[in-house]
Amino acid sequence: MRMSRAAGKAVIIALLAAPLLHSQAEPPAPEENLKPSAGSEHPPVSYDGWHRPYPTEMKPEGKPGPAPRHDLGGTWDPGPTSGIVASIKPDDGIPAHQPPYTPLGLEMLNQNHPSGGFRTVLPGDTNDPIDKGDPQGMPREDLYELRVTQIVQYPEKVLVLYTNGRVWRVIWTDGRDFPKDPEPRWFGYSIGKWVNDTTLLVETRGVDERTWVDRAGRPHGADLAVKEWFHRVDQSHLELSVQIDDPKMYTKPWMAMYKLPFDLRPPDFDIREMIYAPSDFGEYNRLVADPVSKEHSK
Amino acid sequence: MRKLLVIFVLGAAVAIACLPALAHHGQAAYDTTKLTTVKGTVTRWIWSNPHCVLFVDATDDSGQVVHWIGETQNPLSMTNMGWTGESFKPGDHITLRLTPAKNGAPIGLIADVILANGQRLDARNFVKNEPRPDAKPN
Numbered sequence: 001m002r003m004s005r006a007a008g009k010a011v012i013i014a015l016l017a018a019p020l021l022h023s024q025a026e027p028p029a030p031e032e033n034l035k036p037s038a039g040s041e042h043p044p045v046s047y048d049g050w051h052r053p054y055p056t057e058m059k060p061e062g063k064p065g066p067a068p069r070h071d072l073g074g075t076w077d078p079g080p081t082s083g084i085v086a087s088i089k090p091d092d093g094i095p096a097h098q099p100p101y102t103p104l105g106l107e108m109l110n111q112n113h114p115s116g117g118f119r120t121v122l123p124g125d126t127n128d129p130i131d132k133g134d135p136q137g138m139p140r141e142d143l144y145e146l147r148v149t150q151i152v153q154y155p156e157k158v159l160v161l162y163t164n165g166r167v168w169r170v171i172w173t174d175g176r177d178f179p180k181d182p183e184p185r186w187f188g189y190s191i192g193k194w195v196n197d198t199t200l201l202v203e204t205r206g207v208d209e210r211t212w213v214d215r216a217g218r219p220h221g222a223d224l225a226v227k228e229w230f231h232r233v234d235q236s237h238l239e240l241s242v243q244i245d246d247p248k249m250y251t252k253p254w255m256a257m258y259k260l261p262f263d264l265r266p267p268d269f270d271i272r273e274m275i276y277a278p279s280d281f282g283e284y285n286r287l288v289a290d291p292v293s294k295e296h297s298k
Numbered sequence: 299m300r301k302l303l304v305i306f307v308l309g310a311a312v313a314i315a316c317l318p319a320l321a322h323h324g325q326a327a328y329d330t331t332k333l334t335t336v337k338g339t340v341t342r343w344i345w346s347n348p349h350c351v352l353f354v355d356a357t358d359d360s361g362q363v364v365h366w367i368g369e370t371q372n373p374l375s376m377t378n379m380g381w382t383g384e385s386f387k388p389g390d391h392i393t394l395r396l397t398p399a400k401n402g403a404p405i406g407l408i409a410d411v412i413l414a415n416g417q418r419l420d421a422r423n424f425v426k427n428e429p430r431p432d433a434k435p436n
């Protein structure tokens with residue numbers, strides 16, 4: 001039985017592409033001996049959005065089953081605190097935690113005044129875009145206030161539904177390429193490819209320059225390219241890694257998140273609302289943020 | 299000079315790492331080396347984002363009523379610590395411990411609350427080196 005010419009070409013392309021995909025199956029290990037993103041301690045019992053108690057201590061009857069092939073679907077819980085500031089390079093003043101800024105990147109960083117971390121300013125002095133009601137966008141949605149996350153999968157796309165802000169995004173898995181000269185969007189344009197049976201590599205471009213990379217105010221420009229590795233470890237566990245690449249702001253790509261662990265929650269788990277409504281935010285600012293910032297504000 | 303800078307950066311990093319984890323807004327407005335105890339009566343409890351806010355009237359040493367405001371993290375985080383939107387109602391007598399504002403305003407970041415029935419609600423915002431009430435001896 002002879003193979004057709006077209007089939008032969010397909011086999012050769014697949015063989016050539018295999019090492020490339022294999023090399024991307026694992027996220028690059030963080031440099032300088034940084035630790036992977038840690039999971040947080042779960043309380044013995046917590047409550048879902050329907051006020052129903054559920055056990056959070058993982059006591060499975062034996063080992064979880066193997067990861068299903070090409071399937072990320074489910075309700076994934078990173079724990080009560082680990083996703084709040086999930087970067088493996090937190091803004092804590094430790095030199096090893098500083099991304100590799102270019103001179104322009106450093107200049108842009110210093111124009112951003114976060115209300116948390118090593119460079120924190122008073123609440124009344126921040127220019128954090130989310131304090132004005134702007135969306136976090138990508139990749140900050142992964143790196144700040146990442147809570148229980150639902151993943152819904154279709155043959156041609158993956159939907160990621162975030163708790164914080166009740167926002168969602170689409171990752172296209174139908175083989176399309178990025179649009180030419182895309183109009184900037186808060187969450188950019190995401191395409192995903194399976195690099196092995198259990199890992200979806202997602203690339204995002206075209207992110208609106210008004211967003212910050214993370215809560216620390218790390219900057220990005222129009223050339224930002226974000227890579228995410230969604231790796232289903234087994235039936236009950238998922239890991240997420242995030243890499244930032246922007247040659248104008250950073251001298252080389254850097255890992256912002258590395259293997260942040262998630263636990264699978266049951267299908268009937270209801271997610272609490274976490275919405276920063278302008279009316280609630282305004283009242284908080286009037287009652288607390290503005291009064292504590294007085295006299296200290298510039 | 300370079301050594302001094304390194305020492306300053308590392309020292310500041312350690313200090314920052316010991317600060318409480320207020321999710322949305324930072325702690326820059328609060329004196330995280332202090333813990334103030336307030337005994338008083340709840341007048342309002344806001345269970346809302348970005349932070350929950352508790353209002354407590356307390357009488358100071360001169361007999362004046364001070365309107366204290368204490369903030370916590372958001373409802374989702376507080377739920378994981380056992381707090382609810384029904385944790386307080388106006389008229390409840392409580393003891394509140396908080397990290398006070400640097401500028402002297404009667405506002406603070408809540409560390410914990412003791413209810414009239416003795417139940418303690420922990421907000422996990424304790425200052426460095428402050429022994430937690432539930433700490434066990436080594």
